[in-house]
Amino acid sequence: MTHKVHTNKPTAPGPVKRVILFVLDSVGIGALPDAGEFGDTGANTLKSLLASGPEVKLPNLIKLGLGHIEGVDYVPRTQAPAAAFGRMSELSNGKDTTTGHWEIAGLKISEPFQTFPDGFPPHIINAFEAQTGRKALCNKPASGTEVIETFGKEHMETGNPIVYTSADSVFQIAAHEEVVGLEELYRMCEIAREILRGKDQVARVIARPFVGKPGAFTRTSNRRDYSLKPFAPTVLDKAMDAGYDVQAVGKIHDIFNGQGITEEVHTKDNMDGIDKTLDYLKTDSTGIIFTNLVDFDAKFGHRRDAEGYRLALEAFDQRLPELLDAMKPEDLLILLADHGNDPGFKGSDHTREYVPLLVTGHYVKEGTALGTRETFADIAQTTAEILGLEAMSLGRSLAKEILK
Known part of the structure; x- marks a missing residue:
């Protein structure tokens, strides 16, 4: 793992200098209104995995405000959420990893990628x-x-x-x-x-x-x-071109085919992904750290292992304080997902769901309700505004809502 931090760094216009995009791969929180078109009516990844155990053991996510998100009434609420909270809809036509991540970075996929349900011709x-x-x-x-x-x-x-x-x-x-x-x-x-x-x-x-x-x-x-290269510039490209660091953890580099990324590290599992993110947090980088924890999806969602999924999410929750403690005052953490993969649902594939949105950091207004966002691309637009980049063509920035 290398740390090639830019020496001539741009200056962000506000107090936040680094945005950590942290994707809990496939942790959906309930079927989208159009889920029926994808065969996913009634899917709810988080609800299914929590139902596999005797009690909810996600104290740190609950403290941030997970139970305050619309529709997540099966998770306890806290008296004073420590994060801004909401849920996000996927605007693109799809429910796969690439579509979700590209939309987070500011692109809308109108024509879905080809699938081959009967095998390849x-x-x-x-x-x-x-x-x-x-x-x-x-x-x-x-x-x-x-x-x-x-x-x-x-x-x-x-x-x-x-x-x-x-x-x-x-x-x-x-x-x-x-x-x-x-x-x-x-x-x-x-x-x-x-x-x-x-x-x-x-x-x-x-x-x-x-x-x-x-x-x-x-x-x-x-x-x-x-992966294919994104068909248009993402917020990662704009950040890199402006001189910021764009540090990719896990399969992020692969998803974007390396485009818009200044350095990357692959990971062995979720815990390794957290460790590598902590390593980057210790650097003096400015710009974006983009992490994906794939085990939720690959090891448990696709295998319809609800209990394993629950234990993996609990393991992440136990380490969440490490991430929060490692953040500098000028850091902003955005926790979200890229799609669902309900372990209690039929089949073995992704499910079309809302994803959670939790935003925290020194300059974030705690307890801010962000409602239901129309597109994952709000994340790209928010990141662009915070870093002083040219606005994206898709999405609505959260910056003024969330920052003190």
Whole structure:
């Protein structure tokens, strides 16, 4: 992990010099009004995961005001919320990771990325096999853990990659690190990324390496996402171009294909993501720290493991005070999510939901009710105003509402 902090830093117009965007991946708080169009009527990620345990153990999120957010009446309220609070609607047409994060950064996705609910058609698979020199196994929507158990033995015997998708716009390639190797797996992903453009465009190609033996396979932390470049400048680009630091933690670098990011660090799990964020908080950077904690989604939401999800959120809550204590007076923390992934819902895929919004920092007016925001892009617009950047074309800034 490197800390390449700009020496000639721009001066933010107000007291806040650094915005920490902290995404609790998939922690939705209830179905959006159009959820039925996505098959997600009644979904509520937070409610489902909390129902899996005897009591709510989220004292620090509750202290910030989680229970004061509209619709979150299943979480206790606190007498005096320590943060500004609200909920956010997704304006874009989708419910995937890329769509959510790009909207947080200021872009609206009108045409959803391609999905392949029946697997990839012959012209895609034929091109992939011809260019990689390997046959594709599986080629259908599947759970990542189940697919390696089903096809892992054949993969080890043949060296053929396991290709699968989901309801999201993804082309996933699983391969054993000791059979195919990471370099070859990443090469195959780069080939697939070039194939899956135009009318076959998917949001992400994902490398899914694993290790172990039949009956005891485990995925490793060497996952890599190959995303498209955003189609227009995001608030990250504007911050970087203005001379600010844009520090990416977790899969943020992959989601934006490196665009608008000055330095990045990948993470092994949620706790590592918190550790790496704390490392960046200790630097004298100004601008943006953008963190994603993916375990909620990847390890628990997709696997419909409500109890595991609850325990992971409780583990985050226990470490939240560390983040708050590490913040400088000129820091602003924005906690939110990018979509839902209800562990109590049918299937194994994301759900179209509102996401929570909690904003805290030395200069934030505590207890400010922010209501229901029309778009995640309010975050980009807020960040742009705070850092003195050119306004985004989408979203409404919260700066005047939240800052003292």
